[in-house]
Amino acid sequence: MSRERVLQFGPSGRLIGILCEPIDATLGRSKPAVLLSNVGVSHRVGPFRLNVHLARRLAAQGYYSLRFDFAGLGDSEASPDGGSETDRAIAEASAAMDLITVRTGIDRFVMMGLCSGADKTHIVATTDQRIVGAAFIDGYAFTTWRFNCRRLTLRLLELKRIKVYIKHRWKDLQRRLLRLPKPSQAYEPTVIQPPREQAEADLLAMAQRGVKQLHLYTISVDTVYNYADQFWHMYPALRPHRSSIISERYPQVDHTLSIVAMQKIIVERLCTWIGLV
Amino acid sequence: MHALYFGPSDAPLLGLYHPVAHARPRRGVLLCYPGPEEAMRVHWAYRNLTQLLLNSGFHVFRFDYYGTGDSSGPSGEGGLHRWSRDIQLAAQEFCALAAIDVMSLVGARLGGSMVATVQLDLSDVKVAHRLLWDPVINGADYLTQLEALQHQRIANSRYPLERLLDPQAAEALGYPLRPLVTSSIRQLDLLTQPLATAQRITVLTSTPSANGGLIHQLLNKYRSIEYTTVDEPCHWSTQEVLEQALLPTQIIRRIGDLVTQPSGDVL
Numbered sequence: 026m027s028r029e030r031v032l033q034f035g036p037s038g039r040l041i042g043i044l045c046e047p048i049d050a051t052l053g054r055s056k057p058a059v060l061l062s063n064v065g066v067s068h069r070v071g072p073f074r075l076n077v078h079l080a081r082r083l084a085a086q087g088y089y090s091l092r093f094d095f096a097g098l099g100d101s102e103a104s105p106d107g108g109s110e111t112d113r114a115i116a117e118a119s120a121a122m123d124l125i126t127v128r129t130g131i132d133r134f135v136m137m138g139l140c141s142g143a144d145k146t147h148i149v150a151t152t153d154q155r156i157v158g159a160a161f162i163d164g165y166a167f168t169t170w171r172f173n174c175r176r177l178t179l180r181l182l183e184l185k186r187i188k189v190y191i192k193h194r195w196k197d198l199q200r201r202l203l204r205l206p207k208p209s210q211a212y213e214p215t216v217i218q219p220p221r222e223q224a225e226a227d228l229l230a231m232a233q234r235g236v237k238q239l240h241l242y243t244i245s246v247d248t249v250y251n252y253a254d255q256f257w258h259m260y261p262a263l264r265p266h267r268s269s270i271i272s273e274r275y276p277q278v279d280h281t282l283s284i285v286a287m288q289k290i291i292v293e294r295l296c297t298w299i300g301l302v
Numbered sequence: 303m304h305a306l307y308f309g310p311s312d313a314p315l316l317g318l319y320h321p322v323a324h325a326r327p328r329r330g331v332l333l334c335y336p337g338p339e340e341a342m343r344v345h346w347a348y349r350n351l352t353q354l355l356l357n358s359g360f361h362v363f364r365f366d367y368y369g370t371g372d373s374s375g376p377s378g379e380g381g382l383h384r385w386s387r388d389i390q391l392a393a394q395e396f397c398a399l400a401a402i403d404v405m406s407l408v409g410a411r412l413g414g415s416m417v418a419t420v421q422l423d424l425s426d427v428k429v430a431h432r433l434l435w436d437p438v439i440n441g442a443d444y445l446t447q448l449e450a451l452q453h454q455r456i457a458n459s460r461y462p463l464e465r466l467l468d469p470q471a472a473e474a475l476g477y478p479l480r481p482l483v484t485s486s487i488r489q490l491d492l493l494t495q496p497l498a499t500a501q502r503i504t505v506l507t508s509t510p511s512a513n514g515g516l517i518h519q520l521l522n523k524y525r526s527i528e529y530t531t532v533d534e535p536c537h538w539s540t541q542e543v544l545e546q547a548l549l550p551t552q553i554i555r556r557i558g559d560l561v562t563q564p565s566g567d568v569l
Contacts, residue, residue, distance in 0.1 A: 029307070029314075029372070029374070030307070031305040031306060031307055031316060031372070032305075033303075033304075033305055041303075041305050043316075043372050065547075066346055066547050067342060067345070067547070068345050069372075070342075070371050070372055072342070072476070072545065073342070073377070073476035073477060074338075074370070074371070074377050074477075077371075077372065077377075078377070092372075099345070100303070100305070100318060100349065102303070189458060189460060192458070244460060244461055276461060277461050277465070277466060279459070279461075281476070281545050282476070283455065283475070283476045283545065284455075284463060284466055284467065284473070284476065285468075285471070285473045285476065285477070285478055286466035286467065286468065287466065288476070
């Protein structure tokens with residue numbers, strides 16, 4: 026059970042967020058609060074209301090959460106301030122945490138993000154000492170030699186993949202022949218990730234600070250991540266911290282969790298994991 | 303902008319009220335989202351439309367229906383009857399907040415269908431204009447289209463999704479489809495249902511139109527409906543873009559023009 030309040034915060038109240046409170050507020054204050062935010066240009070509810078389901082489920086477990094829009098996304102106004110997107114993300118997430126602390130007294134936080142939300146989670150968790158847990162869904166990924174071997178093998182052997190490839194090429198051909206417009210009007214966020222060494226150093230610093238981490242990878246990123254243990258091959262320096270870092274691959278789940286069952290799998294996993302933080 | 307929860311305390315709805323400082327006469331536009339399957343796609347377009355209307359001196363109110371967005375209720379619940387009641391609640395809240403004299407309603411897809419039919423009892427406030435953007439004319443056709451898109455999604459998946467899907471629970475495009483919702487959508491037929499009163503009703507279609515034949519039947523039946531088409535695609539039924547934000551520019555400009563420019567006595 027939960028209770029939700031809409032809050033406007035940050036400079037001139039230009040950021041908007043929904044504070045989801047557990048019915049047992051006293052219990053909630055002993056736990057870290059959870060930050061949820063945008064996925065690509067989707068507003069704070071997330072794809073298929075993922076963040077809403079997650080927030081309400083977390084509230085049922087006694088956790089406070091704030092799902093909010095970074096400046097310029099969703100319903101939050103754009104920031105007139107200059108500075109880099111990274112600096113603004115840090116400042117805005119910090120404002121969100123300050124707000125929760127003022128309202129609840131909680132000063133420990135877990136941040137969860139999917140896709141570009143995972144990138145922001147990385148940035149914030151790297152710099153803000155109040156973050157004690159970070160969950161990344163389709164966060165940064167770097168290919169390895171084993172990835173390349175597997176990719177080549179799969180391409181040669183997987184019949185369904187070949188069928189889908191042929192189907193897509195056929196559709197492209199039809200579109201060209203019929204002169205149909207290419208569905209290119211939609212915005213695709215560009216993935217900009219730091220060099221592998223930097224990402225590894227950041228995650229290592231988080232682990233050394235005691236930040237619990239959950240890294241989930243879906244089938245949709247199998248162009249860069251295609252086997253369960255790839256995480257540990259990408260980031261060998263993190264291996265001594267296996268007790269506080271979990272990495273899992275979900276071949277049955279796609280990037281936007283486009284089937285209800287996928288949403289349930291991910292929400293369930295996040296809600297189980299947070300008990301470890 | 304003023305964000306708030308409104309409506310019944312046991313099932314509050316999220317509303318976003320965008321006031322303007324000097325609106326004379328006090329004019330407002332209530333934006334109604336499509337059904338849950340398409341609401342996510344138009345959120346950014348509605349934000350842009352809001353800004354355009356604000357710049358023209360109109361107050362704007364937009365909100366999430368029960369079981370959608372940040373409003374209460376689980377996904378898959380609600381239905382056209384309940385969402386139409388939500389529109390009534392939102393209109394009343396809007397009037398209370400903005401003290402407007404004249405209201406226009408704009409809705410895309412199922413939102414447009416509800417804008418066409420929802421009766422509003424707003425005492426002193428005149429409903430000047432109802433604008434339907436690619437409205438769903440026939441609910442059964444819409445459900446058939448959703449079903450076809452869902453089949454395509456399953457067929458195109460690289461993972462055998464049949465293993466994940468619950469055969470007892472219908473869903474479409476990432477949202478559960480509960481019987482109450484589907485039955486309410488199936489009953490929708492703008493060709494037989496009475497349209498609500500307004501000084502002006504406009505149908506705007508993108509190109510190619512999702513249901514051109516039915517639109518023309520509607521226009522033949524109601525000669526007073528204004529019709530406009532914009533040469534900009536929305537791809538409501540193109541599998542590849544269903545999860546991507548819709549960013550139309552010409553359509554938003556045209557809606558802004560239609561709502562803000564005078565036509566008739568009131569606006």
